[in-house]
Every structure is written in structure tokens, then in C-alpha cells.
Amino acid sequence: MKLIDKYILKRYLATFSVMLLLFIPIGIVIDISEKVNKMIEKKIPMLDILIYYGDFTVYFANLLFPIFLFLSVIWFTSKLANNTEIIAILSSGISYQRFLKPYLIGATVVSVFALLMGFFLVPKASKGFNDFRYQNLKGNAQTRETSDIFRQIGQGEFIYVSNYNYLSKTGFNFVYEKFNDNKLEFKIEANRIKYNEETKKYTLYTFTKRTIGQLNDKLESSEKEIIDFNFEPDDLTPVVYVAETMTIGQLYQFIQKEKAKGNANINTYLVVFYKKFSLPISAFILTIIAVAVSSMKRRGGMGMNLAIGIVIAFTFIFFDKVFGTMAEKSSISPLAAVWFPNIVFGFLAFYLLRNAKR
Structure with missing residues (x-):
């Protein structure tokens, strides 16, 4: 690696790191100012708060890293242009493609790091971040419910609950239906269903079971019944952020399981899955755009380059x-939707890069 490559690569990684170190504390301060009253009111232990902000740092950095990367490249490349360093580099006989080499190496380093974070580190941070918010900062944790959940849990097996509380693992107005050859075999109803963590079984309150017969139906009822169903509590309602809390392998298996059940929310999980791959690729695209925009010396100087960069980034x-x-929310393919911004901005990067060469 030549001296010029080391110089640009060092500036690339250093400016990106400084950008993260500058903005993450700002995000933490803003978050604290919004939530400090609830933290004091609920007397949350300091250790839990510190763990939360550790998770917040990883979650926040992963969420906004494309913007930080884009602005940091524009910042230091504009400084090179204003100091006429780029003109000196190109005048020495180095082609524009060769000038881009250290930028692409830097983008590769950042992309690999972002990919590994998205696969393994971010899911754990996302779970800690969201669990803390819902349990401590979203009012009463017992109100954390979802409503009107309908699931297919197996071949000819369907369940329904009108409301389900994720924290207490309690559902209301529960219905279980078993079909055989598209004919109802039996139906179970209960006013309330509760999952027992120790026995891995469900307790049904005000239990009734109707078994369909050829001539007469058989009706059973009791105040309380314990049943070992073949579904997990998360089948009643995977929480909103469940896909974000899984490693890449867990998420893939979860999606396959939910597809088999006919889960209506499958596109939400697929979007999270595909973004784990598309986000690192955006580092290359945004790096090329940033270099193309800021390598030219403009009349407005660095301020003009940053203004253009901010517009493009947002x-x-x-x-x-x-x-x-x-x-x-619609029938658009999650794969196409997730990759569409990269495709559009990829063409923009090609256009800007061709003009920058001229």
C-alpha cells in the first residue's frame, strides 16, 4: 500500500470514528433529557441504566451509520479539495479510479464491521434497548398488549386471542380450532389462557370443548384445564421488534417457521432480514457519492459540499x-423494496463519478 493510500485510509476511518464519537453522546444526552423523569420516578437501578445506554449506543450507531459515514467522507474529502491536495494527487499522474482505491478499502472495512454487527451484536443490543423501553419507559408494563391475534400453528390448526399480554403471558377470549380435511373436528374456547414457564403448559380458565360428531356434538366444560399445546407463547404474538432481536441464523429459522404458519406479518420480518445485507452495501454506494460530490472545489467551499451531502443522505x-x-404494508416484494434505494443511488453514484472524472 502506497503512502497516499495509507494517508487517505487513515483519514477515512479516523473521521468516521470521530463522527460517531461526537454524535452518539449527543444522542445519549437527548435521550436522557427525555426520559430522566420516568427513570427517577420508577427508581431504576443505575446499573440497568448503564446497560441500557450501552445497548442504546450500539443500536443508535447501527441505525445512523450510513449518514455518519457519508458526512464524514464529505467532510475530510472537502478539506482535501480545499487544500488542493486532490489536484496535486491527480496531477502526479494518479488516475481518478486509483484515487478511489483507499476509499473503497475503507468502505470494505466499515461494511464487514457493519455486517458482523448486524448479524450478531445489534440483535442483542436491540433486545436490551427495546425491553428496557417497554418495561420501564412506556407507562405501565402490564399494558403491553396486542389485540386480535390469529395464527395458523400447524396443518389444520388455528388459534385466536382477542388480547395478549406479552409480559404476563396471558391471553383473553382464546379459541383453538382443529380441522381435518377442511372439516371442523373440535373447538376449544376459554375466557383466559396463561402460559406456565416451569411446566411449559397452558392453563385455560372457563374451559369448553366441542367435539363435532356425525349426529350429535360432544360438549365438555370445566373451570380450569391444563393442556400441553404444540405452540409457543411467541406464536400468540411475536413482539413488534422480535425480528430485530435475533441473530441471522435465528431470524432465518424464525421466518421459515412463520411462513409455514401463514403469518400475515411475514413481510415485516423479511424486511429486517434483507436489510442486514443491504445496509453494508450502502457503505460503498454512499462513499462513492460522497467522493464524487466533495472532490471538486466549489465556490461555496466545504459548506456547499456538506449541504449537498446532507440532502442526498436524508x-x-x-x-x-x-x-x-x-x-x-402492501404487496410489494420485500427484497425489491429493501434493495431499491441501493439500486437508485447506485445509478446516481455512477453518474456523479463519471462527471467527477471529467
Whole structure:
């Protein structure tokens, strides 16, 4: 590696690291200012708060790393342009493609790091971050419920609960239906169902079971019945952020299981899965755009480059969020929706890079 490569690569990684170190404390301070009253009111232990902000740091850095990377590249490349260092480099006979080499090496380092974080570290941080928020900062934890949950848990097996509390693992107005050759075999109903962590069984209160016969139905009832169903509590309601809390292997297996059950929320989980791969690739695209935008010496100086960069960065985030939401709520393919921003900005990177060479 030549001296110029080491110089640019060092600036690339150092500026990106400094950008993270500058903005993450700002995010923590803003978060503390919003939540300090609830933390004091609920007397949350200091150790739990410190663990929460450790998870917050990883979660926040992963969420906004494309913006930080983009702005840091624009920042130090604009300084090189303003100091006429880029002109000197290109005048020495180095081609523009060769000038990009250390940037692409830096993007590779950041992408691999982001990929490994997204696969293994971010899920753990996301679980700690969201669990803390829902248990301590979202009002009464016992109100953490979802409603009208319908699931297919197996071949010809369906369950329904009108409300389910994730923390107490209690559901209300429970219904279990078993079909055989599209004909109802029996149906179980209960006013309340509760999962027992120790026995791994369910307790049904105000239990009734109707078995369908050829001539007459058989009706059974009791105040309380303990049954070993073949579904997990998370089958009643995978929490909103469940996909974010799984490693890549766990998420893949979870998606396959939910597909087999006909889960209506499958697109939400697929968006999270595909983003784990698309986000690191965006580091290359945004790096090329940032270099193309900031390597030219403009009349407005560094301020103009940063203004252009901020507009492009937030446009990228806007596309990413809009198409991710569309994939979750409509029939758009999650794979196409997640990769669409990278494809569009990839063409933009090619166009800007070609102009920058000229």
C-alpha cells in the first residue's frame, strides 16, 4: 500500500470514528433529557441504566451509520479539495479510479464491521434497548398488549386471542380450532389462557370443548384445564421488534417457521432480514457519492459540499424508510423494496463519478 493510500485510509476511518464519537453522546444526552423523569420516578437501578445506554449506543450507531459515514467522507474529502491536495494527487499522474482505491478499502472495512454487527451484536443490543423501553419507559408494563391475534400453528390448526399480554403471558377470549380435511373436528374456547414457564403448559380458565360428531356434538366444560399445546407463547404474538432481536441464523429459522404458519406479518420480518445485507452495501454506494460530490472545489467551499451531502443522505434515508414501510404494508416484494434505494443511488453514484472524472 502506497503512502497516499495509507494517508487517505487513515483519514477515512479516523473521521468516521470521530463522527460517531461526537454524535452518539449527543444522542445519549437527548435521550436522557427525555426520559430522566420516568427513570427517577420508577427508581431504576443505575446499573440497568448503564446497560441500557450501552445497548442504546450500539443500536443508535447501527441505525445512523450510513449518514455518519457519508458526512464524514464529505467532510475530510472537502478539506482535501480545499487544500488542493486532490489536484496535486491527480496531477502526479494518479488516475481518478486509483484515487478511489483507499476509499473503497475503507468502505470494505466499515461494511464487514457493519455486517458482523448486524448479524450478531445489534440483535442483542436491540433486545436490551427495546425491553428496557417497554418495561420501564412506556407507562405501565402490564399494558403491553396486542389485540386480535390469529395464527395458523400447524396443518389444520388455528388459534385466536382477542388480547395478549406479552409480559404476563396471558391471553383473553382464546379459541383453538382443529380441522381435518377442511372439516371442523373440535373447538376449544376459554375466557383466559396463561402460559406456565416451569411446566411449559397452558392453563385455560372457563374451559369448553366441542367435539363435532356425525349426529350429535360432544360438549365438555370445566373451570380450569391444563393442556400441553404444540405452540409457543411467541406464536400468540411475536413482539413488534422480535425480528430485530435475533441473530441471522435465528431470524432465518424464525421466518421459515412463520411462513409455514401463514403469518400475515411475514413481510415485516423479511424486511429486517434483507436489510442486514443491504445496509453494508450502502457503505460503498454512499462513499462513492460522497467522493464524487466533495472532490471538486466549489465556490461555496466545504459548506456547499456538506449541504449537498446532507440532502442526498436524508433522501437516501427517506427512500429506505418509505419503501421498507410499503413492503410491510402492501404487496410489494420485500427484497425489491429493501434493495431499491441501493439500486437508485447506485445509478446516481455512477453518474456523479463519471462527471467527477471529467
